[in-house]
Amino acid sequence: MENLDSTDLQILRHLQEDSDINIKDLASKLFLTATPIYERIKRLEREGYIMKYVALLDKKKMNLGMIVFCNVRLKEHARNVGSNFVRDIVALPEIIESYNIAGDYDFMLKILVKDMESYQDFVMNKLSTIENIGNTQTIFVMGEIKHSTALNF
Structure with missing residues (x-):
């Protein structure tokens, strides 16, 4: 985590809550423009901080309660x-x-x-x-x- 600054950490927190958030909305929440947010996310992916994106399914609706x-x-x-x-x-x-x-x-x-x-x-x-x-x-x-x-x- 030593390579991460407070903006990186905020990005990761937001993506954990909603990985489907679009770059523009995320940039707005962090008071930045879309390009640096996009570049940071790509760096976080390359460095392995973000491993993958998934959809969380409802176990009961999938009949696995x-x-x-x-x-x-x-x-x-x-x-x-x-x-x-x-x-x-x-x-x-x-x-x-x-x-x-x-x-x-x-x-x-x-x-x-x-x-x-x-x-x-x-x-x-x-x-x-x-x-x-x-x-x-x-x-x-x-x-x-x-x-x-x-x-x-």
């Missing part, structure tokens, strides 16, 4: 076992986030499915086919209290 966290402990911790596990879970579209964690479990998976029946199908026909899973712990989300994609800086 059930959020499940699944903690996974591997049977063994050989390098190829972990690599194979990561390769296998990355290929499962129901898993929308995955973290390698410390503590009682090795991985935490965030899974989106339609309902309990869909989760059962996912576990029985997909997750259970992955080798070297020792055990799992499932946590069902009853309500989403806070969800943000914006970084606080």
